[in-house]
Amino acid sequence: MLVVMKAQATPEEIQAVCRHIEALGFRAHPLPGAQRTAIGITGNQGEVDRGNLEEMSGVAEVIRVSKPYKLASRDVKEEDTVIRFPGTDATIGGRNLAIVAGPCAIENREQAFVIAEQVAASGAQFFRGGAYKPRTSPYAFQGLGVEALRIMAEIRERFGLRIVTEAIDNETLDLVAEWADVIQIGARNMQNFSLLKHAGRLRKPVLLKRGLSATLDEFLMAAEYIMSEGNYEVILCERGVRTFTDHSRNTLDLSIVPAVQRLSHLPILVDPSHGTGKRDKVLPMARAAIASGADGILVEVHHQPEKALSDGPQSIYPDQFARMMDEIGQIAPIVHRELPRGIHVEALAANPHDASARQ
């Protein structure tokens, strides 16, 4: 159920509607749009009596939402969601492409800094690196943990890159939220509903990767779990699905990009590294992703992939990354996008998450 307010509705009228919804035992989610505010109602098992709502001051109409997701739907919010990072001009969603690059895992300070410097030089605004690694084998390298978070905070300070890193359970979620700029939830946790709800209670953007066999509806419902707790800054990420094919590790499903954009206002990135699992297919699929209309790219870069502790075969070299940036920068205007001009180092001062502030 969705309450659409009149264009001229006052903040007091909006608040009154929210209070009324909560008095009925439901949750109200005010979602300001360019023209007017819509208020999503969640928590209702069945029907909400629309009678009283329609008669409240400032209400334009009350509409039923047929899709199982509401807050993630364009019905509820027509304008694209643009996620901003205070103190910087980096965005995810909107006209500027978002480029997230870095190693699969933070292996040590030197490795991380070498890679960060190179991706920053090529124009990335976001740095990704695993601190907690969900590995198929319990005997594989599981990540450096808090030490990796500290290294990435230094990288943010030094290079102005915003930090994207994965949380794998409720405990690491709090740590990641404290140190990073974007909390990543991995494909294998896409339906870890407990984790989604916890992430929904935080106030940091969440990058949600599509599950290996998730349908579009399930993907948007996972986003809805986060949003239903009040965190509306969700970034979707296609990373390939599991099929019968064997020429790539997963099958990158780029048609989900226009499919998401039709149904949802949330931004969607594409990860051509996990989506193919093979270095020589990363550049073609990165170009294809941007051409399909994606809001950006999440890509694994390593200066010595043959020595990487994880995902070496799918990590590209820094010079390949530079070439990728050049190519997608040329494709961008064709799809009415642009590549931002890299980092403004003076923008960093205002950032409350600087590693220096911690010491």
Add this chain to the structure above:
Amino acid sequence: MLVVMKAQATPEEIQAVCRHIEALGFRAHPLPGAQRTAIGITGNQGEVDRGNLEEMSGVAEVIRVSKPYKLASRDVKEEDTVIRFPGTDATIGGRNLAIVAGPCAIENREQAFVIAEQVAASGAQFFRGGAYKPRTSPYAFQGLGVEALRIMAEIRERFGLRIVTEAIDNETLDLVAEWADVIQIGARNMQNFSLLKHAGRLRKPVLLKRGLSATLDEFLMAAEYIMSEGNYEVILCERGVRTFTDHSRNTLDLSIVPAVQRLSHLPILVDPSHGTGKRDKVLPMARAAIASGADGILVEVHHQPEKALSDGPQSIYPDQFARMMDEIGQIAPIVHRELPRGIHVEALAANPHDASARQ
């Protein structure tokens, strides 16, 4: 790496080998077999120097294990794992089939008792019921929580049924471990590695459902996560995988039953309810599962499926369950199994988990 002890090795020799392994910084997992004990070594990134081990007293040989899983492998433990429930004659694995039946979710005390009484009367030894439900939608019924755990503890006391229920995160895991006899980890959490590790530190059997797109290796690696923490009582459960088909909700992959039995000593159950998603296919697939050699069945039963808060369309009626038990009881001897004769109520006294003990 696996240290196979001589048949006549003494407990002291076994202990000495374990201490040596741990002194090297690894974990030792002694696994007693019918003839002799094998000791699994985990925690090693690369190679373990085998020299010293081979020369220790009581050691027959040291062998390299090629599969990524070790403790779950038949290489390490040849005999089938049989999980016993002290104070009862219920088992999972071994000659007796294990039948786990009950509603998708515990909806209220009366519903749970009505169903429990009927499944017990038909010969089930295990009762399943959801207290915490991982639902695709955040707006769907999420389970009664602790109240449901209490109701199931009463059911154990009254009917002698062992209780199987799902944990969805580390918090509910501790609660479930406290109240239930078997901790279920659902398909969507099969690669929630944090949850698997926590379950591995508990000393309750874990029923691990196969993920919707999990390969056999990934399935066994998920079991290995639990076992690598010291909990060797893992029960696998096939519940259908996601494919292109649309005549059933999932595609029940029965060929994994002989595939698991070839590679692993762990018991494997089949869930024909989630595996098909349709009531009229549950009985045929339950029969097929037993004929394929499965160690038992996990099945959803509801006396009023049309009113069920979840999974109604795939729940069978109690009289269908009775018929199912009759049919699989006839198939059992053909595959060298038998259906146990139901519950001995006098066996309950010794059970420390009785609900009465809590009040």
Add this chain to the structure above:
Amino acid sequence: MLVVMKAQATPEEIQAVCRHIEALGFRAHPLPGAQRTAIGITGNQGEVDRGNLEEMSGVAEVIRVSKPYKLASRDVKEEDTVIRFPGTDATIGGRNLAIVAGPCAIENREQAFVIAEQVAASGAQFFRGGAYKPRTSPYAFQGLGVEALRIMAEIRERFGLRIVTEAIDNETLDLVAEWADVIQIGARNMQNFSLLKHAGRLRKPVLLKRGLSATLDEFLMAAEYIMSEGNYEVILCERGVRTFTDHSRNTLDLSIVPAVQRLSHLPILVDPSHGTGKRDKVLPMARAAIASGADGILVEVHHQPEKALSDGPQSIYPDQFARMMDEIGQIAPIVHRELPRGIHVEALAANPHDASARQ
């Protein structure tokens, strides 16, 4: 569109309705049932005017068929189709299980006879063997062609086995129809519509294997292609579908057995050899198939599988076949079936397809 005749309708009334339908430019398919005859109408793009039909003598009712298939549907023919083989008591469909066994390919006369003798001795009534092999590689053994057909005709004469063999194009279709008792259409040709139509014009039963990625609707539509040309003796065969799994060559989808039986009157066999691709999984899946309610089994048997020119790894040994027959014979009565007692050799005389009649 379906015209249901009254129980007491005369042959003349039925004929009159058929003539009327054909005068309208459509095809009429009279389908006699136990109680009364239904007449399927095909060839209409849109709606058929039902007015005149309903008023014709002997017509009980005219009903619209909503499924895209008609002749394959239970709406049109409620009773199970039982395919009989004149001069023998072999059947496919109905109470008796149909067992089709033999090598992947006929390699030479001796190999074929050795295997035929053994499968006949164990109770098979049908012999399968490839004369024309659809091979993934153009450089692989493509079958002995007509020579293989001749060998199989001799086998029919000697052992009384009915012959099932595959046609791969319109040319081989005519040859196979001439020499064999059942024309097999392989999985890769399930949507070779030209071949299906040609098979529909013949008057030999057609065993249609499910395509590697065919949905249930597509499978039944392929049967409908054959039936729409007037050949109603179609036998469906599940042989595994392609999924992400890697522990078996294909994923045997046994839930299609009850799904087919609900929607269609056609018999359905299961091929556990192609369905798993691995010898050690054939017996468990054969038992599971019968337990799921299948009308029979199609299985590859070879006395020297390690020397087989194709499909060696999935062919079982004759003694494994004997054990399989014993086990499914025990399961049969539980699903209200029975294994026929093998071949009556005296039944052969009346068979017009004897190889001797050709020479």
Add this chain to the structure above:
Amino acid sequence: MLVVMKAQATPEEIQAVCRHIEALGFRAHPLPGAQRTAIGITGNQGEVDRGNLEEMSGVAEVIRVSKPYKLASRDVKEEDTVIRFPGTDATIGGRNLAIVAGPCAIENREQAFVIAEQVAASGAQFFRGGAYKPRTSPYAFQGLGVEALRIMAEIRERFGLRIVTEAIDNETLDLVAEWADVIQIGARNMQNFSLLKHAGRLRKPVLLKRGLSATLDEFLMAAEYIMSEGNYEVILCERGVRTFTDHSRNTLDLSIVPAVQRLSHLPILVDPSHGTGKRDKVLPMARAAIASGADGILVEVHHQPEKALSDGPQSIYPDQFARMMDEIGQIAPIVHRELPRGIHVEALAANPHDASARQ
């Protein structure tokens, strides 16, 4: 097995090697490259004795080919295959993108001409239209047959477009080869090996669509079937594979584009119409296909898709096609390609397939 000739080998030496290979009972396939000629050997079941071959005059080396396909492999022919159409400057493969556009089916002369005029005006060089339609239902529109072939021959004459149309069996194959410029073999016939072999004996380029569940190896082996009969002009076409997803009709697997280009010298087109099944996803996926490096696009265009007899929902409007051409024309130089400048009408005179020549 592959015989690589020296750069300076004479035609006589090449011929002598071919004769020798055929005297051994095998087939020789001379494949001229930019530097030197390689001769593929097919028809050998096992090993070919390399001794004599290596010592023949003009032979540089004899190498074993490990992949199951040979003639389709880059091992045998390193340079990209470029297919030329005599009397025109249209090509498939090479620097120029190939654009194939037209309706799913030829419905009548007027419809075909309207669409052909518009796609020619926007710069397509190839016209596609179905004369023989492989339809899932036997009751659906099956195509106009020869009448459609005649209409398309007129379109070639009028607009200078080369004609691409599908053959569905050996009979239609001969007709299509007679009238069209490129023979299409559809996804459902990708492993109709009889049809592939027949197509291999013709001397017209064959556009081979990937099967719905074909692996890359199977796809190249299907091409190999055609090539092993002597027809080396094979064009591959990705058109989506079947997966669990439901937001698009198929899952367009663009990562096969770089995968094919690594292993094979054959050109690969992409069909975003069947690959998505939805009009609003055709343009994004067409752009993505070109960005991934594909050699061109095969796309369904209809001026009245709501009235189309087949595939209406996935056909784009002519103005969308014009926009698509504009967008992919901008992407082309980024991937070192270009869009040809449309048709030179004067080039038509030399074409022996003009419809006029037939009357």
